[in-house]
Structures are given as structure tokens and as C-alpha cells.
Amino acid sequence: MSxxxxxxxxxxxxRRAVKAVESAxxxxxxVTVSRDGSITVDSGDNRVPAMDTREKAxxxxxxxx
Numbered sequence: 001m002s003x004x005x006x007x008x009x010x011x012x013x014x015r016r017a018v019k020a021v022e023s024a025x026x027x028x029x030x031v032t033v034s035r036d037g038s039i040t041v042d043s044g045d046n047r048v049p050a051m052d053t054r055e056k057a058x059x060x061x062x063x064x065x
Contacts, residue, residue: 008037
């Protein structure tokens with residue numbers, strides 16, 4: 001019979017992690033807690049842009065946009 005280890009995180013820790021992401025101005029998409037107790041908050045803002053704009057020059061003013 002295998003034994004499971006005790007939970008190594010608390011609800012308060014998850015709440016603090018989510019609050020930190022939100023205070024950074026990001027929207028929380030998903031929270032993952034690993035078996036080792038590490039908490040990962042995914043904001044979904046790490047996406048690759050759909051269009052490559054590296055070659056496009058920046059607009060000089062709002063009229064150029």
C-alpha cells in the first residue's frame with residue numbers, strides 16, 4: 001500500500017499568487033499546483049503574436065497609426 005504525502009501548499013498561498021498576478025495587471029487564466037507544492041499561475045499573456053510586426057516601423061503619431 002502506498003502512502004501519499006501531506007499537502008504542501010495552502011489556499012492562502014494560492015490566493016496570494018493570484019493576487020500578485022492580478023496586481024501586475026494580468027488576467028489569470030489557470031492555476032496549477034504540482035505535487036511538490038509549487039504553484040504556477042498562467043496569465044495566458046505569453047502567446048506568440050499572430051502577426052510578425054518586427055519589420056514594421058513604429059508610428060510617429062496617432063495620425064500615422
